[in-house]
Amino acid sequence: MTKPESKKSGVAAGKSVGEQVNNGSVDPACPDQSTAIKAKVMKQTSRENLHRRNTECEVYDDGTNTFFWRAHTVTVLFILTCALVYVTLLEETPQDTAYNTKRGIVASILVFLCFGVTQAKDGPFTRPHPAYWRFWLCVTVVYELFLIFILFQTVHDGRQFMKYIDPKLGVPLPERDYGGNCLIYDPGNTTDPFHNIWDKMDGFVPAHFLGWYIKTLMIRDWWMCMIISVMFEFLEYSLEHQLPNFSECWWDHWIMDVLVCNGLGIYCGMKTLAWLSMKPYQWQGLWNIPTYKGKIKRIAFQFTPYSWVKFEWKPASNLRRWLAVLGIIFMFLLAELNTFYLKFVLWMPPEHYLVLLRLVFFVNVGGVAMREIYDFMDDPKFHKKLGQQAWLVSAITVTEFLIVVKYDPHTIMLPIPSLIIQCWFLGILLILIWTMWRFFIRDITLRYKETRRRKQEAPADWDRPLGNGSTAAPSGRSKLNGSSETLRQRKS
Numbered sequence: 263m264t265k266p267e268s269k270k271s272g273v274a275a276g277k278s279v280g281e282q283v284n285n286g287s288v289d290p291a292c293p294d295q296s297t298a299i300k301a302k303v304m305k306q307t308s309r310e311n312l313h314r315r316n317t318e319c320e321v322y323d324d325g326t327n328t329f330f331w332r333a334h335t336v337t338v339l340f341i342l343t344c345a346l347v348y349v350t351l352l353e354e355t356p357q358d359t360a361y362n363t364k365r366g367i368v369a370s371i372l373v374f375l376c377f378g379v380t381q382a383k384d385g386p387f388t389r390p391h392p393a394y395w396r397f398w399l400c401v402t403v404v405y406e407l408f409l410i411f412i413l414f415q416t417v418h419d420g421r422q423f424m425k426y427i428d429p430k431l432g433v434p435l436p437e438r439d440y441g442g443n444c445l446i447y448d449p450g451n452t453t454d455p456f457h458n459i460w461d462k463m464d465g466f467v468p469a470h471f472l473g474w475y476i477k478t479l480m481i482r483d484w485w486m487c488m489i490i491s492v493m494f495e496f497l498e499y500s501l502e503h504q505l506p507n508f509s510e511c512w513w514d515h516w517i518m519d520v521l522v523c524n525g526l527g528i529y530c531g532m533k534t535l536a537w538l539s540m541k542p543y544q545w546q547g548l549w550n551i552p553t554y555k556g557k558i559k560r561i562a563f564q565f566t567p568y569s570w571v572k573f574e575w576k577p578a579s580n581l582r583r584w585l586a587v588l589g590i591i592f593m594f595l596l597a598e599l600n601t602f603y604l605k606f607v608l609w610m611p612p613e614h615y616l617v618l619l620r621l622v623f624f625v626n627v628g629g630v631a632m633r634e635i636y637d638f639m640d641d642p643k644f645h646k647k648l649g650q651q652a653w654l655v656s657a658i659t660v661t662e663f664l665i666v667v668k669y670d671p672h673t674i675m676l677p678i679p680s681l682i683i684q685c686w687f688l689g690i691l692l693i694l695i696w697t698m699w700r701f702f703i704r705d706i707t708l709r710y711k712e713t714r715r716r717k718q719e720a721p722a723d724w725d726r727p728l729g730n731g732s733t734a735a736p737s738g739r740s741k742l743n744g745s746s747e748t749l750r751q752r753k754s
Contacts, residue, residue, distance in 0.1 A: 319543055321569045326547025330391070335380045342376050364426065375400045385651055386633045388568045398626045402654040405623065409661040417669050421609055427616070435611050444511035466612075469621075470523035476625050477594075478531025480632045482573035486587070487531070490594050491524040497595060500682045504673050507602055507612075538570050573636055581701040586639045588693075590632075593659055597624065600662040607669040624655075631655040 349369075356362060378400030384392045385399065412420050424431035446459065478487050495515045502508035510519075545568070551557050577587040604610070605617055634649025667674055 318572070319539070319570045322544040324546050324550065326550060328547060328549075333380065338376055338380050342373065360426075371404055374404065378403070383650065385630050385649065386637065387630055390565050395630060398623075398630070399651055399654075401623065402627050402651065402658065406654055406658050406661065409658060409665060413661060413665050413668065420665075420669065424608060424610070428614070431608075431610060431614075434609050444513070446513060467518070467523055470519060471527040473621070474524045474527030475531045475534075477628075478528050479534060480629045481590075482535055482632075483575055484528065484532055486575065486591065487528045490591055491520055491528070493591070493595055494598055495520060497599065500678065500686065501599075503679065504676050505602055505606060507606075538567065539572055541566070541570070543567075543569050571633070571636075574640075575636075578700060581697075583639060584697065584701065586635070590635065593656060596663060597659045600659065600666065603666040603670075603673075604662055606673070607666050627651055627655055 375397060379393050379396050382396040382399055385395050387395050412423070415423060422432050446456070474487065474491065477490075478484075481487055481490075498508040498510065498515065502510075546560065548557055548560055551560055575583065575587055577584045601617070601620070604620075605612060605614070610616055631649070631652040631654075634645075634652040637645045638648050638652070
């Protein structure tokens, strides 16, 4: 079993202190100075290790490197070459131009995925296998390129291009209206007075629960999840004049969505986070475990994280973190809106498999992106640039919104009711006022009070009695520096 990383970092810190002392930064002739500086650095190192233990768990790994974990670059290259040789020499090329075009595009994507899975840079996640996350990184690149292609087409050509993916697409479909009769108990329907509730119990109810469960595992903060959940319901209220899909009953918004589906998903997600933070992370090779029960347990734990980092967003600690948290919430809400607007402008029914594939895509890439954003925000000295997955997810979110703006500007530019504009203006104004007070006015006030306190304490040093009962009074050459007795007293 290997030692935990925190102990290794402590030893390394001790070495760095010793090297700093021996390299001449501390005079060897002054042992007191050396001891004091070494104690100060070790105290700082212990604080850093304590902070690391509070946010990141300790990991024990025996370092077993099996066939499953080795890179198989030559094997993948050989298989890919054999497939291309077979297609070139042994297979007859069809005369169908459309079929050959589709086949060539798919083959190009597969070759790119093979290259990325074996050669791309690893991200922060390693379980169940680093190649799994490299695969989704390459899928992210392909999806962004597809969106760029759709963005550069005309509205008609872009919608008709979707027929190459599924011939059923390219036809305008009406949106389902969730509003209408909002009575929870309908006395007029004697057969089933609760029919309005049962009508809302479709496949989107478990989808809402599962979606917010996974989002909680991504964000790892109860407050941020609840803010995003409530804010999205306000967005649905604000934009129901643009999309009929947003028109829902009040109890569908706040009871079924916020409290039942979203709230229950967030609760289960927080319980899972608590279990993952308390779980011991001790890893052994499968063949080093003697019992079959231990082997089965080890295979199941292969699909859990290798280590765990607790996210401490602390938005009110400084302006940089506050703006970062606001940006994360904004991008989350924009990605949620893109789900509804994209299928509206590209004429895709809600039950289509492409809508489901997009959600599965964001489930796999969202966790990596959030971890990279947190590392970049929490430790900018070590993580000097934004992670590759976070960069791509941000670009995808913006590109999807641009497609919506280009393909249906009339819907986007529908006038918003004045009451809704006033509510949003008031909310944004309150956020700006709180930001100015918290990070500018409050800091200036605290600095002014501290300066005033120091000025009030300064005259007290002059009036402090000396040992012979007299007071120190500056005179002659010591007006600026004070008398020699006062200086000796201050030094003591």
